[in-house]
Amino acid sequence: MTLQDERTAHQLRAPEEVLSSADMNGAWATRHSFARSMLRRAAARGWSIARTRTELDPDARGTAVYTVDAEGRQLTFIAFCRTLEESERTDRVVADAWDVTAALIEGDFTPEREAELRFNVPVQERGRVDPDTIILTRANRSARFFDYVSDCLASGSQPDLDAIGPSPYLIRSTAFYGNGKFGLKEFTDIPADHPLAVPYRSQMLTAWLLRELSMDMVEHVARAKAAAAGTKAVPLDEAWGRYLGLGNATGLGMVPFVINHPDYLDAWCRLREIPLAAGLGRVYAPDHPDIARVAELLARADRHLEEKHALHTTPFLATDTIRPQLQQLLEDLRSHQASATGPEPVLARLHEKAASLSAETRGIFASIVIELHTDFDEAAESLLRVDGAPPFEPATPCWELKELLETNYAWARGYDFTDPERTRYYWFSSAANEEPRRALRSTRPPGTAEHCTDIARRINDLAADLEQFPPHRSIADFLLAHPKHRFAAARVQQTRHYLYGELQDNLIDGEFLPLSTQRFQLATYGMNNFSPQSTDWLRVTLFSGAPRAVDINHGTDDDDWLFPTAPKGPEQ
Known part of the structure; x- marks a missing residue:
């Protein structure tokens, strides 16, 4: 049985989990990180x-x-x-x-x-x-x-x-x-x-x-x-x-990249989720070598965090907060080693417990599970060679677009954009800094071009006008009447084949934390020692231990x- 087959033994995590800021706050490098x-x-x-x-x-x-x-x-x-x-x-x-x-x-x-x-x-x-x-x-x-x-x-x-x-x-x-x-x-x-x-x-x-x-x-x-x-x-x-x-x-500057490349975002998430699902779907006897390896890596992760106690991590969890949670997992694993009588889905149980403790602890444990097997190494490389977004199909009837909205973008409908806090920021290209920036919308100079990072708002606006349009008519007809929805309509079609193609967050929200998305991207590269210097940028280290x-x-x-x-x- 290949890893691709085994992933069905334990369902892939849902997009609303994987693509949330809370989960990305806990991203750690894995054996499939680029480094x-x-x-x-x-x-x-x-x-x-x-x-x-x-x-x-x-x-x-x-x-x-x-x-x-x-x-x-x-x-x-x-x-x-x-x-x-x-x-x-x-x-x-x-x-x-x-x-x-x-x-x-x-x-x-x-x-x-x-x-x-x-x-x-x-x-x-x-x-x-x-x-x-x-x-x-x-x-x-x-x-x-x-x-x-x-x-x-x-x-x-x-x-x-x-x-x-x-x-x-x-x-x-x-x-x-x-x-x-x-x-x-x-x-x-x-x-x-x-x-x-x-x-x-x-x-x-x-x-x-x-x-x-x-x-x-x-x-x-x-x-x-x-x-x-x-x-x-x-x-x-x-x-x-x-x-x-x-x-x-x-x-x-990193954040708009994953907005502009849903195909990469989907691939990077699958890079983690497929081997994780396969690992969690396996059952283990208490004396299996993988169980001893998990115990070894939990202990190493604890020591790693102990050495990082002086690292500034706010708003991520402090290392001294994560360490007791890892020790709980290690204690539970050792209880399994001492008392289990037959094969059990012990890793799935521990992963569930880790998720209940914190995003950081879940992310660490997920990296440990992924570390156990090499049977995804070659497939991981092919997964990263993405073909780009499919072409826009304006002849599609509007009812199909509406179904895609209801299936894949229900999360976006939870935002009330009449509340000024939901549109507090806008994203733009800074001439002075030569890279994307965000600023308070109240300070936006007239005529300033805004990046299309406001996916949730655009989706809500699209849904409202689509509701009033005849469902049997084509998207092309709809866009002739509502040309401002060209980007949103194409986006909904573009992401329809991606399980993990859209950040499920409102990037212009007053509460949005860019660090979450940055951490996920940097962990995918293979970086560690995440040390935020503000809400917008952080320092990291690459190839430590390599x-x-x-x-x-x-x-x-x-x-x-x-x-x-x-x-x-x-x-x-």
Whole structure:
């Protein structure tokens, strides 16, 4: 029996659960998150990574080049490094200088091509690149962590965990541009058999190479400091090399993406829900190895959260609130191990209990269930290759559109849009910030274009006018009479084949929390250490716990870095 068959043993969770803000508040990375699946493929398919050039001065200013042989495809990652004054560093999109700018390219890496990249990559949006350049990126050093770690290594010691804190990284990325921007390769031009043909795989590879660069840079600076002091530097030990990740900060610009791409939203949700349903549908005897594995991962998750006690998580639950809930689940699991006499659906029972405790605890337990089996790994990749929305069919009779509204959009009818709080915000493209923003509707300047994020309001307006229109007439006739409903009518048709194609929330509501949607997206990428800085943006870490290049080259990646824990000091 395949996993696709087994999912019928335990019904997929309903859209009103999966697509609610409350549930997304508890999203955690899984084995199918993009970072995990990229490195799993790299290890399984024998990718090789080499640092082929390091031309850096004592403060790591200069050029670094890495080559990747990915299943016969030759990729090059080139980084141009400098050092900014701390006052010049910003995570905002509108920055015009960074400590590191880099590109991932395919094809011959000639001196002429390098010269073009050297001219264009450091200026990012103001430059233009050739169509075999896949990704543009940039990053800044952490003023606290980079200098501290290089000082430690120069003195012959490893960093102290308390000094690093709950978000371990040396540099933080601020953008990953791809898919045609600034002349970059179009995603549709990547062949289906290419190792980067899965959406976001090229961004994940670039981010992982940035992380690799950050550790090579800090060791380079440490050696220079030690040489100047007449001492001997040490490299990062293996545990620290795995624990350090890549910092990132993400704002409101992500939210409209899932509104504009219901096909991606549906695929990303199924990426979680199908293996979860299959796992919950299985029955287990108390001595089954999977039960011991669940106990191990619950204990690891508890330790992970214990180490993150200083992380600012509001409005998400504090780690000290989640830990006792995990311990309850672990206690119940151990009771099952001690007293059960035969196979039982113990994971389904524990998942139900986790959901009653909090969204965060349910999300953690769901990630543990998904972790147990590898039989969805290949299918997960194919699931992510979406075909785009189906074409609009204006000849369809209005009664069919009305049925779709009643079946798929009943949730939207629960909002009373005569209440000003339900339309408190509007979304727009900010010229100053060069990305989507939201603002109070009461401050909206006349003529400002509003993004189509107000799905619930548009659906309600559509339903009201459709109710008064002859049901046998076509949608085309209806739109001739009510042209303002073109977007909403197409949207209802567009999402009819998607179980999870629409966020079931009102994005212009006074109570809508963008962080919920952002957390779901970031967890799908594979990020952790969610630390909101306001209601609109948060800091995260990517690849903490992940294998290094040496691990991939030696085939030693064990693909077991869910809930990464910190290196143990000598006294532990």
